[in-house]
Amino acid sequence: MTNYKLAFLGFGNVGQALADLLSKKKNEIVNNYDINFSVTGIATGRHGMAIDPNGIELSKVCDLAKRDETITSLNRNNELLSAKDFIQKCRADVMFESIPVNYENGQPAVDLIRSSLEAGLHTVSANKGPVVHAYQELTSLAKTKGIKYYFESAVMDGAPIFGLFRETLPAATVLSIHGVLNSTTNLILSRMEKGESFDQAIAYTRSLGISETDPSGDIDGWDAAVKLCALVTVLMKKPITPQEISRTGIRGITLDEIRKAQSEGLRWKLICEAKWDGNQLKTSVSPEKVEINSPFYRIDGTTSIVQIESDVLGRLTFIEENPGTHTTAYGMLADFLNIVRKN
Ligand SMILES: NC(=O)c1ccc[n+]([C@@H]2O[C@H](COP(=O)([O-])OP(=O)(O)OC[C@H]3O[C@@H](n4cnc5c(N)ncnc54)[C@H](OP(=O)(O)O)[C@@H]3O)[C@@H](O)[C@H]2O)c1
Numbered sequence: 001m002t003n004y005k006l007a008f009l010g011f012g013n014v015g016q017a018l019a020d021l022l023s024k025k026k027n028e029i030v031n032n033y034d035i036n037f038s039v040t041g042i043a044t045g046r047h048g049m050a051i052d053p054n055g056i057e058l059s060k061v062c063d064l065a066k067r068d069e070t071i072t073s074l075n076r077n078n079e080l081l082s083a084k085d086f087i088q089k090c091r092a093d094v095m096f097e098s099i100p101v102n103y104e105n106g107q108p109a110v111d112l113i114r115s116s117l118e119a120g121l122h123t124v125s126a127n128k129g130p131v132v133h134a135y136q137e138l139t140s141l142a143k144t145k146g147i148k149y150y151f152e153s154a155v156m157d158g159a160p161i162f163g164l165f166r167e168t169l170p171a172a173t174v175l176s177i178h179g180v181l182n183s184t185t186n187l188i189l190s191r192m193e194k195g196e197s198f199d200q201a202i203a204y205t206r207s208l209g210i211s212e213t214d215p216s217g218d219i220d221g222w223d224a225a226v227k228l229c230a231l232v233t234v235l236m237k238k239p240i241t242p243q244e245i246s247r248t249g250i251r252g253i254t255l256d257e258i259r260k261a262q263s264e265g266l267r268w269k270l271i272c273e274a275k276w277d278g279n280q281l282k283t284s285v286s287p288e289k290v291e292i293n294s295p296f297y298r299i300d301g302t303t304s305i306v307q308i309e310s311d312v313l314g315r316l317t318f319i320e321e322n323p324g325t326h327t328t329a330y331g332m333l334a335d336f337l338n339i340v341r342k343n
Contacts, residue, residue, distance in 0.1 A: 001034050004340060005053075007041035007092035007121070009083060009112060010099040014126050014153075015042075016065055017325035018096060018332050019058040025333065033341050041090030045099065048072035049080040051090050083108070087115045094339070096332055097125040103217065103226050103242060106133030117141045117149060124335040126153040126328055131230040136239060148339045153331030155181065155227045156304055157323040160331075163338060165235055165308075172310040174235045176275035179306035180299050181227040183323070184211045184218035185250050185270045187301050192258045193267070198251075210302065220249035221270065221285040228272040228285060235308065236274060238281050248286040261289050269296050275309075295319075 006022075008015050022037070029035050038055035048070035050056060056074055064071050080086050087095070095116040099109055106129030113130050116123045117138065125131075130138060131154050142149040152162050165172065180186055184205050191201035202219070205211040217223050225242040233239050250270055261268055266289040274283045290296045295317050299305045307317045320327070 001030070001036050002340070004035065004037040004094055004336075005040040005090075005092040006037050006336075007043075007087075007090040007095050008039065009043050009087070009095055009097045009116070011042050011044050011047070011061065011065055011071070012098065012100075013325045014098040014328050014332075015096070016062055017329035018098070019062055021326065021329045021333055023058055029337070033337060035337070035340060040092055041086060042071060042074075043080070043083050043086040043090075044071065048075070049083075049086045050074035051077035051080065051086070053091065083112055084115050087112065087119055087121070092121055094336055095121040095123045096336070097123060097127060098328075098332070099127065101127050101129045101226075103129065103222055106130045110134045110138070113138055113149065114141065117145055117147065120145060120147060122147045122336075122339050123149050124332050124339070125149070125151045126332055127151070128154040128226050128230045131155075132226055132233060132241065135230075135233050150335035150339060151230075152335050153328045155230050156306060156318065156320050158327035158329075158331035158334065159318050159320040159323075160334070161231070161306065161308075161318060162234055163334070167338070169310070169313070172312045174308055174310050176309040177228065177231050177235065177272070177306065178274075178296075179228075179231075179272045179304065180269050180296055181272050181304055181306065182218055182221075182224040182270055183302035183304055184215065185221075185224070186299060186304070188219070189250065189253070189258070189268050189270070190300050192253075192255055193262060195255075197255060198253075219251055221247045224270055224272050224285045228274060228283060231306070231308075232274045232281070232283065236276075236281065240281070240283065244283070246284040246286070250287050253287055264289075265292055266290065267297055269299065271296065 041051045043049040050071045109127045110130045138149045188201040225245045225247050271288045272285050303321045305319045309315045
């Protein structure tokens, strides 16, 4: 039996879902993989940090988090001064990073993942910012240290896109990527098809807690562009920033246009696209009308889809139906097991 010490950097929606999943799967992991684990450190932004080498009881942290209370009372270490101080002192084997995304430069997650890797911790991240802004640097740092930086949950939550190409499809060259990758805009367009105005549809996505108070990151296509960048950077091996992507959001689509498309048997979707044109990579995020025989036509609500074309397998299509924090948590758990398991 191998024992692993786990630490969490971020304990919000995703961190708590991961804690829940680790508790539920513990016996299965012990029995099937000969792997045991304990959580020895948790750091948040405004709710304190705690290290306990004997293991922190996850149910206690979850209770505190649900009551919006600080977790400092669980700390059995000297005072922890900062997230970097926490990383230095937590003495874990694996760090799970799930702090808020920064689309512009990936910070502070890039610096914190770098510190975690420098301290010798395998690092599993749900954050797309560092993939877009520092994938090559962080991956080569991990390699130098003989450890891993995995980030399956950064795009399409737990759907195994990055792992599939890394582990199962060696020597496959990705030629193009098409997808509907932003669930908020897809849900807004689906609600407008049912007769809601743009503003009513946004209010609905807010009521479900899936869009921000300022939803412009979704509506103007930034989130979709960042996800496309992450896929292109890793799978097409071409680092690209969201600013380089030709981007149009869904603000301009009126209820009349939605109805007209419906009457023609078409549906509006916010389509992400990347493809080689000779030596040039063409990338875009823009609303397009899709017809009934397109695989994108039936993608409703928060479901997302990506179609990846390679030189060896033609087009592979992945559909993730109704994802949530539980699927993001599974992507992180799978990364952890794929890093440490021997069978
Ligand atoms: N939600 C999803 O379904 C989903 C899906 C895929 C990927 N993701 C990605 O997962 C990440 C987390 O999402 P979430 O929904 O869990 O966010 P969240 O609920 O806002 O939680 C963020 C957590 O990070 C902590 N934090 C903030 N700044 C920190 C810092 N500098 N150092 C340490 N901890 C810090 C916060 O602590 P305080 O609350 O105390 O400030 C909180 O515990 C994001 O990058 C997101 O893009 C989320």
